[in-house]
Amino acid sequence: MKIExxxxxxxxxxxxxxxxxDHGSINTPVFMPVGTAGSVKSLSPVDLLETGSQIILGxxxxxxxRPGMEIMESAGGLHxxxxxxxxxxxxxxxxxxxxxxxxNKITEEGVVFQSRIDGSKHSLSPEISMDIQRVLGxxxxxxxxxxxxxxxxxxxAQTSMELTHRxxxxxxxxxxxxxxxxxHGQQLFGIVQGSVYPExxxxxxQTLVDMDFDGYAIGGLSVGEPKADxxxxxxxxxxxxxxxxxxxxxxxxxxEDLVEAVSLxxxxxxxxxxxxxxxxxxxFTWDGPVSLKAAREKDAHIPLDADCRCYSCQNFxxxxxxxxxxxxxxxxxxxxxxxxxxxxxxxxSTMRQSIIAGAFPAFKRDFFARYxxxxxxxxxxx
Amino acid sequence: MKIExxxxxxxxxxxxxxxxxDHGSINTPVFMPVGTAGSVKSLSPVDLLETGSQIILGxxxxxxxRPGMEIMESAGGLHxxxxxxxxxxxxxxxxxxxxxxxxNKITEEGVVFQSRIDGSKHSLSPEISMDIQRVLGxxxxxxxxxxxxxxxxxxxAQTSMELTHRxxxxxxxxxxxxxxxxxHGQQLFGIVQGSVYPExxxxxxQTLVDMDFDGYAIGGLSVGEPKADxxxxxxxxxxxxxxxxxxxxxxxxxxEDLVEAVSLxxxxxxxxxxxxxxxxxxxFTWDGPVSLKAAREKDAHIPLDADCRCYSCQNFxxxxxxxxxxxxxxxxxxxxxxxxxxxxxxxxSTMRQSIIAGAFPAFKRDFFARYxxxxxxxxxxx
Numbered sequence: 048m049k050i051e052x053x054x055x056x057x058x059x060x061x062x063x064x065x066x067x068x069d070h071g072s073i074n075t076p077v078f079m080p081v082g083t084a085g086s087v088k089s090l091s092p093v094d095l096l097e098t099g100s101q102i103i104l105g106x107x108x109x110x111x112x113r114p115g116m117e118i119m120e121s122a123g124g125l126h127x128x129x130x131x132x133x134x135x136x137x138x139x140x141x142x143x144x145x146x147x148x149x150x151n152k153i154t155e156e157g158v159v160f161q162s163r164i165d166g167s168k169h170s171l172s173p174e175i176s177m178d179i180q181r182v183l184g185x186x187x188x189x190x191x192x193x194x195x196x197x198x199x200x201x202x203x204a205q206t207s208m209e210l211t212h213r214x215x216x217x218x219x220x221x222x223x224x225x226x227x228x229x230x231h232g233q234q235l236f237g238i239v240q241g242s243v244y245p246e247x248x249x250x251x252x253q254t255l256v257d258m259d260f261d262g263y264a265i266g267g268l269s270v271g272e273p274k275a276d277x278x279x280x281x282x283x284x285x286x287x288x289x290x291x292x293x294x295x296x297x298x299x300x301x302x303e304d305l306v307e308a309v310s311l312x313x314x315x316x317x318x319x320x321x322x323x324x325x326x327x328x329x330x331f332t333w334d335g336p337v338s339l340k341a342a343r344e345k346d347a348h349i350p351l352d353a354d355c356r357c358y359s360c361q362n363f364x365x366x367x368x369x370x371x372x373x374x375x376x377x378x379x380x381x382x383x384x385x386x387x388x389x390x391x392x393x394x395x396s397t398m399r400q401s402i403i404a405g406a407f408p409a410f411k412r413d414f415f416a417r418y419x420x421x422x423x424x425x426x427x428x429x
Numbered sequence: 430m431k432i433e434x435x436x437x438x439x440x441x442x443x444x445x446x447x448x449x450x451d452h453g454s455i456n457t458p459v460f461m462p463v464g465t466a467g468s469v470k471s472l473s474p475v476d477l478l479e480t481g482s483q484i485i486l487g488x489x490x491x492x493x494x495r496p497g498m499e500i501m502e503s504a505g506g507l508h509x510x511x512x513x514x515x516x517x518x519x520x521x522x523x524x525x526x527x528x529x530x531x532x533n534k535i536t537e538e539g540v541v542f543q544s545r546i547d548g549s550k551h552s553l554s555p556e557i558s559m560d561i562q563r564v565l566g567x568x569x570x571x572x573x574x575x576x577x578x579x580x581x582x583x584x585x586a587q588t589s590m591e592l593t594h595r596x597x598x599x600x601x602x603x604x605x606x607x608x609x610x611x612x613h614g615q616q617l618f619g620i621v622q623g624s625v626y627p628e629x630x631x632x633x634x635q636t637l638v639d640m641d642f643d644g645y646a647i648g649g650l651s652v653g654e655p656k657a658d659x660x661x662x663x664x665x666x667x668x669x670x671x672x673x674x675x676x677x678x679x680x681x682x683x684x685e686d687l688v689e690a691v692s693l694x695x696x697x698x699x700x701x702x703x704x705x706x707x708x709x710x711x712x713f714t715w716d717g718p719v720s721l722k723a724a725r726e727k728d729a730h731i732p733l734d735a736d737c738r739c740y741s742c743q744n745f746x747x748x749x750x751x752x753x754x755x756x757x758x759x760x761x762x763x764x765x766x767x768x769x770x771x772x773x774x775x776x777x778s779t780m781r782q783s784i785i786a787g788a789f790p791a792f793k794r795d796f797f798a799r800y801x802x803x804x805x806x807x808x809x810x811x
Contacts (some may be wrong), residue, residue, distance in 0.1 A: 061456075084752075084753075084758060085752060085753070085756075085758075086748070086753060086756075086758045086759075086761075087757040088759055089757065089760055089763075090760065090762070091740075091744075091760060091763070091764070092744070113752065113755060113756055114727065114748070114752040114755070117728075118727060118728050118748060118752070121728050121730060122730050122746070122748060122749070123730075127730075128746075128748075128749055128752075129745075129749060130744040130745055130749070131670045136530070165619045338670075345496065345500060346499075346503050346504075348503060348504050348505075348509075358473075358475075362473075362474070362512040363511075363512055363560075363689050364504070364510070366496070366500060366504060366510075367467070367510055367511060367512070368503070370466075370467060370495065370496040370500070370510075371466075371467070371468060373496070374466045374467075374468075374491075374495055376466060376467075376468045376470065377468075377470055377471040377759065377762050377763070378468045378470070378471055378472065378473060379468075379675060380759050381471075381759070381763065382473070
């Protein structure tokens with residue numbers, strides 16, 4: 048998998064291009080909304096398209112537990128099941144086993160865990176994860192890795208990384224020995240680990256590049272480490288990844304993180320933040336986050352952002368949205384999610400345009416000047 | 430307010446026509462989705478239009494308590510607040526005070542009650558209800574009545590009805606002495622009471638017709654009385670209402686109730702059933718209600734109704750909707766509500782067409798043959 052028509056902004060590492068999948072093209076850098084259980088929470092496929100979504104993420108762990116692979120296979124895969132015709136990326140399931148699951152056992156072979164839903168026992172291994180992602184039919188498949196816990200000593204991080212490398216080699220070999228199920232192609236991404244240690248990260252990146260994946264992800268960040276570490280590791284890793292292949296920073300992040308990481312050469316992101324915050328009334332704007340539950344919004348008969356072209360801002364006032372939140376009206380979770388997902392996509396689109404125009408450094412400076420200022424104000428008033 | 434281009438189906442009392450409001454025309458018979466707190470639960474204005482909604486209902490009681498009339502007035506009324514450009518009917522608030530509120534006192538003047546939300550004290554009277562509905566700016570305003578409790582003795586029913594008549598006369602006089610606030614006209618409907626006693630209902634209908642309202646509603650039904658009583662009273666009342674004005678059966682009902690009541694000459698309905706049942710996974714079809722939570726749907730990769738043109742049936746399978754219900758995914762409450770509201774509107778539209786074609790008796794016979802048969806099957810399998 049190549050990044051086509053790659054343009055790098057002079058004096059920075061920020062880059063824009065296009066990834067091709069059998070379910071359509073993706074303009075990068077791109078943000079992928081998270082459709083955990085076969086649905087990006089509260090949003091329909093039409094909502095996703097109207098907010099500007101190009102590709103969404105599905106969670107192997109959740110779909111394995113419910114509805115289960117028998118139903119996913121008889122449905123003909125995740126695209127058909129959820130009626131999403133665009134590209135899908137699925138994770139390997141490993142991260143959720145470590146962070147959410149009741150992990151019973153971890154061996155060289157893989158992991159055994161219990162379902163949070165019904166207590167049933169399940170296994171995941173590189174081969175099982177590849178089989179599941181073949182059944183899901185995602186356009187981009189993630190290799191099975193161990194997400195190194197944070198904090199980890201250098202020795203713990205190295206041991207974990209080396210296990211990850213063996214699992215990723217098995218993922219790759221098994222993936223290449225199997226075929227897609229539904230007539231469209233699938234690509235496999237490797238995941239760089241190594242915790243916050245630049246030397247390990249460099250080794251991990253080089254090891255994976257030697258294996259020759261279709262694209263490369265950076266895992267094990269945004270797990271509690273200082274922001275400076277996250278950016279430093281991102282920079283170290285991208286230096287050791289191929290220029291012409293996609294780079295995906297997993298589970299990141301806040302708008303400011305996306306801007307920083309794009310400037311370090313990242314192409315792809317996913318995060319639950321825009322949808323999760325929406326459900327709690329925290330709305331993203333170019334002036335920083337705004338709480339729609341705040342008392343000051345009660346008679347604010349103006350849009351959240353008068354310049355925003357999303358359905359919610361075009362039709363509803365802050366006062367109405369606040370009223371719906373206060374009344375726990377279901378409609379508001381969707382309206383708020385539409386705005387936040389649209390904002391994330393607008394942010395990415397603006398970055399793409401600024402890179403093409405050779406103006407990314409100016410964009411970044413202006414973004415932080417505006418975004419940070421107002422956030423500081425908000426913090427003191429919340 | 431007149432029913433324009435009124436057509437009555439030969440050999441029946443079923444009728445179709447058109448009501449004009451300053452927010453658009455309404456083809457009758459019509460079903461009005463209930464937008465209790467300024468939102469038809471889970472549905473946006475676009476969803477309402479796409480399901481075929483012509484007019485929606487707003488609840489004075491809920492909007493009075495939250496967001497309150499100060500915010501409703503600064504918003505410029507309910508249409509602007511919720512971004513619904515079509516007609517709105519508001520109730521008087523009385524019914525909810527009796528059924529939901531903590532009623533403190535009822536006098537000749539009106540009622541005093543406490544808010545369920547914050548315990549604050551509120552009053553409603555004919556004059557206050559008219560003032561509130563002027564602020565809401567609904568196209569159709571309901572007179573303030575007492576919903577006679579069921580069961581009631583003939584004496585209780587008569588006493589309650591006579592109070593209702595005095596309140597309705599005050600509603601009418603006060604309404605006529607005030608003006609709309611937002612440049613569009615408002616019409617006032619009277620409400621016939623009299624419990625299950627045909628003689629009282631006849632007196633009530635004649636009394637209200639003498640007062641000369643813009644339209645007439647039948648209140649105090651669907652409150653626990655036998656179905657036979659509901660239909661008998663509906664028939665008695667419609668016989669004493671003007672042919673050329675709209676007739677509204679409040680709070681009704683199930684699809685079979687709508688068909689029966691249309692055959693008795695009713696033009697307008699409202700009910701929370703399509704949206705409430707949707708949120709519980711009970712879906713309406715021409716073959717009767719279907720539970721989407723049933724285990725047998727888990728691998729039903731077919732639409733709920735292959736002939737249905739709603740967004741949900743056009744895009745999603747029973748298996749997917751069941752999965753979303755099991756996972757409590759927010760999306761499903763909207764998808765299910767879209768289907769049920771669309772079904773109700775299709776039912777009304779089919780009835781309108783059958784009346785125009787002079788074929789309503791055949792429609793009614795076919796409807797019950799199909800709907801009842803399958804309902805009986807479902808009951809035994811649930």
